[in-house]
Structure formats: structure tokens, C-alpha cells
Amino acid sequence: MTEAFIYDAVRTPRGKGKPDGTLHEITPVQLGAQVLAALRDRNELDTRYVDDVVFGCVSPVGEQGADIARTSVLQADYAQTTAGVQINRFCASALEATNMAAAKVMSGEADMAIGGGVEAMSRVPMGSDGGAMVSDPAVTFKNYIVPQGISADIIATKYGITRDDADKYAVESQKRSAKSWEEGRFANSVVPVKDVIGMEILKHDENIRPQTDMQSLGSLPPAFLGMGEMMPGFNKVALQKYPELEKIEHIHTAGNSSAIVDGAAGILIGNEEMGKKFGMKPRARIKAMASIGSEPTIMLTGPEFVAKKVLDRAGMSKNDIDIWELNEAFASVVLRFMQALDIDHSDINVCGGAIAMGHPLGATGAMILGTVLDELERTGKQTALATLCIGGGMGTATIIERV
Secondary structure, eight states, X not given: OOOOEEEXXXXXXXXXXXXXXXXXXXXXXXXHHHHHHHHHHHHTOOGGGOOEEEEEOSSOSGGGTTTHHHHHHHHTTOOTTOEEEEEOBTBTHHHHHHHHHHHHHHHTSOXXXXXXXXXXXXXXXXXXXXXXXXXXXXXXXXXXXOOHHHHHHHHHHHTTOOHHHHHHHHHHHHHHHHHHHXXXXXXXXXXXXXXXXXXXXXXXXXXXXXXXXXXXXHTSOOSSHHHHHSTTOHHHHHHHHOTTOSSOOOOOOTTSBOOOEEEEEEEEEEOHHHHHHTTOOOOEEEEEEEEEEOOTTTOOOHHHHHHHHHHHHHTOOGGGOSEEEEOOSBHHHHHHHHHHHTOOGGGBSTTOOHHHHOOOTTTHHHHHHHHHHHHHHHHTOOEEEEEEEETTTEEEEEEEEEO
């Protein structure tokens, strides 16, 4: 198998995913195209040699529909010979897209490919694409499907994670994110977003709240208590699957869950020959990749199992990983992962995460991979593992090794 190298990684800033967010005026195609243009221009690419672009997008309808990867390729003025494909593995879509791009290079199908993703949540709201998993009673009843927030609360209840634990984690995410911006840790990867006349409108993640403290978080009401205890009674559905639990403790709020944002990201991957052709130095190699399915009611425990699988695939142990990155979909997801794999908080999500900066669903996987790549280079460390929990009960993970 051919080795797949990461040559570059870029992302947009994350804009608030609401009509008053700065990126609301920017279409998802523009976001995707600007990321592709940045990869081209930074590396002086002749895009005739980019075989494919694989983009994640979780709500591929409306402005994000009709294969947004190919549309972004054309809008970015890439060579028409560059193909594009949109994929959806829910929250891990961009990491899965990156893994697919790497697999194309490893197999010899492509010499150079781009993985990444885009999600304009202020313009195409989460859930716009519907789907039987959340709307067809024949599917939801059979599989005990509940909203993700309740799944996160089940994790907290089952594994003894308290509201204070979750809020403390959220405060630290805000502090780390703010510090990372202050220290310029994202400077190499974040490309400013421009409007239709070419003016920069956002060059900084705009959702961070560094003033967040335990008192402010403690005043927030549980976000999923109502839907759990009222009709249609999701708590009752979940307790049929987990009868050992007396009740579900609803600890998650808007403050210790991931923020809704807009954004896009891209990872440039190629074989060794492509690097030499364009005078690019490899920054990291893709060492191993894996995806798994997990129990769909608790839903968000997949990272624990996929991390073990990808480590086995690589012939590595957890002690071989220098930096861990797990998307902060909900505080309990990361706290349970740390508990299950015995990982110290100082080694995971060291630059902050989605609780502070936000989670643009189809793009986050590539964003966190770029973050750990930058951090490996900044610290001189060698290996990193990036992973995400996924709707429907799944997990995807990637191990990279700095070159």
C-alpha cells in the first residue's frame, strides 16, 4: 500500500450558527470554495493533479444539496477534471471524508485528494434533511432511538458524571480555547472568510466566551429535561433499554454542550511523488483509520471502542499516543472517554473544543485533525489520535504521525 501524507490543513473560523452570526451571509458553497482556494493558493497547486475532493455534509439539502463537494470544486475554479463527492456519517463526516481521501491515495486510486467538510448551520438548520431514524416510529421504537442530548445524559447517569463535572469541563474548554487563540495556535490553519466583494468578514472563532465560570453555567436549565420527561416520553424509551438505571439525570445545558456554528475545513493528502512534484514537505502520515458501530440508544460511546480498534490496527497502545482529540459534542462524552481509557485531561483537547468554539457538523472532523497536527508541530510531539462520537451509535478515528 502507498503511504498517504498530509501536506496541509486549513479551516475557516467558526461563525455563530444563527441569523445574527457573521457567516450567515456566506453560502455553504462559498465556505467550501474558500477552503479549497486556500489549499490551492498556499501550496501553489496545479489542480489538474487533485483527483478528488471528499466533503462531509450532515444536512445535504437546499443550499448544501446536489453534491456540495463538486459544486465547491467548480466554484473555487479548480480544474474541471477534479471530481467531488459528498458523504454523511453525521458528526464524523469530515473525518470520514478525510479517511476516504487517504484511502484513495493508499490504494493508488488517487495521487492527491482533499478530505474535509462544510456545514452552514445558520442557513440550513440541523435536521433539515429529516430521515427515518428520527421520524419513522417503526425505526425509532425498534431501536430505542432518543435525541442525542438524552443519550449524553444517559452516559452521565450510567457512569456517575455529575452536573458539576460537566460544568467544570466546559469552563476549562472555554479557557483553553481562548488561550489557544491568544497564543496564536490556530494561526497556521485558520483562513479568514471573505464576502462576495472580497472583504474579510471573519478571522476568529466568534462563539468563545472566556468569561464563563461555574456560577454562570450553574444558572442554566437542563436542556433535555422537558423532552425526556414530557411527551413523547423519551426517558421512558431509554429506560426500557437501560432498566438498571432508576432514572436519567439531566445534566447537560447549552453551556456544557457543543455550540451550533457555521464553518468549513479541508485536508490536503497525497503520495510522496505528489509532494516532490509541487515541492511540498509532508507534515504527517496517516498511520491508521477505523470506524465502528455501537449501541444506538446511549449512542455516543463509540469513541471508546473505535479508539481501541484503530490502536489495534496500528499495532499501538494508548501509551503511544501523545495528544488525543475528541469532539466535545457534550461534556459527558469526553469525560466518559477519559474514564474508559484512563486518559489525563492534560493530554486531550489541549486547545479547547466544540463546547467553546462550536461544532459545524459536517466540517468538525477535519477541523480537529488539523488542530492536533498543528499541536504536534508546536510541541514537537509525534503521534495523535482524533475521534468523534456519532449519531445512531458509531465512532470514527484516525491516527496521524508527524513527519
